[in-house]
Amino acid sequence: MGRFDDQTVLVTGGTGGQGSSHVRAFHAEGANVLIADIDAERGVELADELGGRARFTHLDVTDESSWSAAVLAAERAFGALNVLVNNAGVQNPPAPIEQTDRATWSRILDINLTGTFLGIKAAVPALRRATGGAIVNIASTMSLGGTAHYAPYVASKWAVRGLTRTAALELGRDRIRVNTIHPGVIATPFIHEPAAGATAAIADFFSPEPFAIPRLGVPADVTGLLLFLTSSEASFITGSEYVIDGGLLLGPALRTEAA
Template identity: 75%
Template sequence: MGRFDHRTVLVTGGTGGQGASHVRAFHAEGANVVIAGITEDRGRALAAELGERALSVRLDVTDEHAWTAAVTAAEERFGPLSVLVNNAGVQNPAAPIETTDQRVWNRILDINLTGTFLGIKAAVPSLRRNGGGVIVNIASTSGIGGTAFYAPYVAGKWAVRGLTKTAALELGRDDIRVNALHPGVIETPFITEPAAGSDTPISDFYSPEPYAIPRLGEPADITRALLFLSSDDAAFVTGSEFVIDGGLLLGPALKHDA
């Protein structure tokens, strides 16, 4: 028996480094998985790999009509949603605020913040039809501290925190729990490859050497926490924030004496 047998889980950004990890893990624990994203060929390939309990849907998270279509497709194939994972996100090219183009600002907030808002809005009726469920918003440690040269990304992730808590207050009596995960620097193409319009990956700005746990994170580090929050093991947890960063936000750790 898996923790998610007979449950339907929709993951946005479901073919990315973290997203694909989440999708595979939910599927391994018995869930019907809906792989939502804009890269259709990768979504179809992952669905084909996983088999009949997987469905790929094209989803631009900034498009409210696309959200409606994605939730409808999920329900028609598997029934109402049990879990929504708002995982889709993009990074802005590194730039100080004074040289950041407003079009960049708008795009980052449209995807990272408005996309999360629209996901909650679209999923709630389905979660209610299910008798309750879970929403997990993937935020960032940048939503707890500042990060120079990434103002659009930081602002959006800070806002996701408030959105998470508001949704938790509104939906708790519907037996819908809403929480946020704050990954640190996770070793995926999101970190190791430059954002569109940039020549420098985020990983160039970070060394894990000072962390209490001196390594970059792995997608599985986030996935394990996500599965906990999405399961009945976290039945009394809502409006909460979970930081998974190896100690990045703590500051430099003491060096170990050999």
């Protein structure tokens, strides 16, 4: 028996480094999984790999009608929607605020923040029809402080925190729990490849050596926490924020040589 037998999970950005990890893990735990992404080729390939309890649906998270279609696809394919994972996100090319153009600002907030808002809005009626469920919004450790040259991304993820808390207050009486995960530097193409219009990747600015746990995270680190938060084991947890960063935000772990 899997933890998610007879449940349906919709994962946005489901073909990416973290998203595909989440999709595979939910599927392995018995869930029906809807892989929602703009990358149809990779989405169909992943759904075919997993088999009958997986479907791909094209989703532009900035488009309200696209969201409505994705939720409808989940209910038509599997009968209900029980879990929404708002995982889709993009980063801006690094630049100081004074050199950040309005189009970049709008694009990052549209995908990271408005996309999350539209996802919650579209999923809630379906989650109510399923008599409850869980939403997890994937934010970032950048939403817990400032990061130079990443103003649009930082602002979008800070706002996701407030959106999550508001949704948790509004939806708790409907037995819909809403929580946030804040990954640190996780080894995926998102970290290791430059954003569109950039020449450097986020990983170029980080070394894990000072972390309390001196390594980069891997998608499975985030996935394990996600499975817990969306399971019945977390039935009394809502409006909470979980940081998974190997101690990045704690400050440097100083080393001393043995005498």
